[in-house]
Amino acid sequence: MPEVEILMTGAYPAWDMFDLEAKYRVHRLWEAADRQELIASVGKDIRAIATRGELGASADLMKQLPKLEIISCYGVGTDAIDLAYARANGIRVTNTPDVLTEDVADIAIGLLLATARQIPQADVFVRSGQWGNIPMPLVTRVSGKKVGIVGMGRIGKAIARRIAAFGCDISYFARHEDKDAAYTYEPDLIVLADWADFLIVIVPGGGATMKMINAPVLQALGPNGILINVSRGTTVDEEALITALQNRAIRAAGLDVFLNEPRIDARFLTLPNAVLQPHHGSGTIETRKAMGQLVRDNLAAHFAGRALPTPVV
Numbered sequence: 435m436p437e438v439e440i441l442m443t444g445a446y447p448a449w450d451m452f453d454l455e456a457k458y459r460v461h462r463l464w465e466a467a468d469r470q471e472l473i474a475s476v477g478k479d480i481r482a483i484a485t486r487g488e489l490g491a492s493a494d495l496m497k498q499l500p501k502l503e504i505i506s507c508y509g510v511g512t513d514a515i516d517l518a519y520a521r522a523n524g525i526r527v528t529n530t531p532d533v534l535t536e537d538v539a540d541i542a543i544g545l546l547l548a549t550a551r552q553i554p555q556a557d558v559f560v561r562s563g564q565w566g567n568i569p570m571p572l573v574t575r576v577s578g579k580k581v582g583i584v585g586m587g588r589i590g591k592a593i594a595r596r597i598a599a600f601g602c603d604i605s606y607f608a609r610h611e612d613k614d615a616a617y618t619y620e621p622d623l624i625v626l627a628d629w630a631d632f633l634i635v636i637v638p639g640g641g642a643t644m645k646m647i648n649a650p651v652l653q654a655l656g657p658n659g660i661l662i663n664v665s666r667g668t669t670v671d672e673e674a675l676i677t678a679l680q681n682r683a684i685r686a687a688g689l690d691v692f693l694n695e696p697r698i699d700a701r702f703l704t705l706p707n708a709v710l711q712p713h714h715g716s717g718t719i720e721t722r723k724a725m726g727q728l729v730r731d732n733l734a735a736h737f738a739g740r741a742l743p744t745p746v747v
Contacts, residue, residue: 438737440482441473441499443489446508450726454484458733473498482506482733487529488695488713490514496525506732508725509716510534511666512746513639520747527747528732532588533724534716539592541715542634542664545688546597548709549660550574550632555706574660574685577601582630584623584647585637585665586612593634605629609642627654632662639666649674652684659684664715667693679705690715 439459445451454460461480466472473495480499483491487509493516496502504526505515512529520527548554552573559570581597583590583606594604594617605618607626612619620626623646627633633655637643647661647670655661661684663670672693678684680701690711692698702708716722731743 438481439476439479440484440733441476441480443483443485443491446484446486446726446729447722449723450508450730453726453730454733457730458482460484482736484508484729484733485515487511488514490516491520492516493519496520496523504528504733504736506729506736507746508729511639513666513668517747525747526736526742526745528729528742528744529746530725530728531744533728534721535588535592537718537721538589538636538664538715539596541690541711542589542593542636542662543596545662545664545690545709545711546632546634546660547576549662549686549688549707550576554709574658576632579603579631580605580629582607582620582626582633583617584608584626584633584635584669586615586617587636587638589636589664591615593636597634608637624650624654627651627659628656630655630659632660634662635665635669637665637669639668643669645669645671645674647671647675649678652678655684657682657685661687662689663687664690667691667695672699676701676705679707682707 441461441463444464461476463469463472477498478500481501481503483505485491485505485507487507491505496519502525505520507515507529510529510531512527515527517527550573556570559565577600579602581602581604583594586606586608597604605620605626607620607623635647652674675687679687686707688709691713695713702710728744735742
């Protein structure tokens with residue numbers, strides 16, 4: 435049996451599980467009838483955590499694993515990992531950047547098209563037999579509109595490249611201006627929302643971005659505006675967003691992320707002007723295989739004493 439013991443907080447695709455279980459002694463936390471009992475039983479021998487972005491690793495969990503050396507995260511977001519605790523205790527942390535950039539950018543554009551052109555509603559219109567009996571309502575053009583991007587990291591730039599092909603004007607908000615970005619920097623988020631027809635959110639989660647898309651931002655976006663969120667559920671004030679959608683204070687929203695996933699606020703399910711995705715922006719075979727490979731490459735590098743391919747801490 436493999437000597438190195440790792441704790442997995444959630445399932446990976448079968449191709450990753452097969453490889454991990456061939457190389458390590460894997461303890462499946464999500465399958466344990468009593469998770470605390472499992473940790474108490476094996477925690478003293480755990481040297482690595484394999485987790486997912488939305489599951490993370492708390493300081494409380496790390497404290498129970500005295501031999502923990504590394505946390506390898508399947509996903510780019512590390513806001514659910516207590517990085518301060520890991521850093522203070524010499525625990526390495528890795529993630530899977532770059533490999534999911536293109537797919538998340540694709541889904542941002544897909545959500546924009548779906549909301550503006552009402553593609554889900556059009557599908558229902560045809561399937562329900564309404565076509566030919568009543569006219570399909572007119573929808574909103576995407577080409578040539580003003581698009582505000584909240585966040586100009588790797589994925590923000592990939593979204594901008596795509597939306598530029600639609601002949602859209604692009605401005606962006608970020609903590610700092612990116613001198614290499616060929617778009618207009620707007621340091622005031624409300625000013626950006628007021629200018630934009632569409633607002634696309636792609637910033638990291640965490641305290642610094644908590645509820646940054648709030649009632650004043652949505653009010654500035656206005657009754658013809660569309661919000662797209664492919665970042666984290668924490669970045670949007672969901673109460674304010676639901677109210678804005680119910681009252682038509684904004685036209686629509688396309689959402690890939692939510693608070694309390696997958697048990698999202700049930701009111702979203704009743705909103706005809708919201709397009710909902712199950713946090714599946716990176717959910718292609720190609721990207722998920724690349725993500726899993728990078729998780730495994732980071733673990734292998736660590737235990738072989740080599741440089742980590744994608745270190746966070």
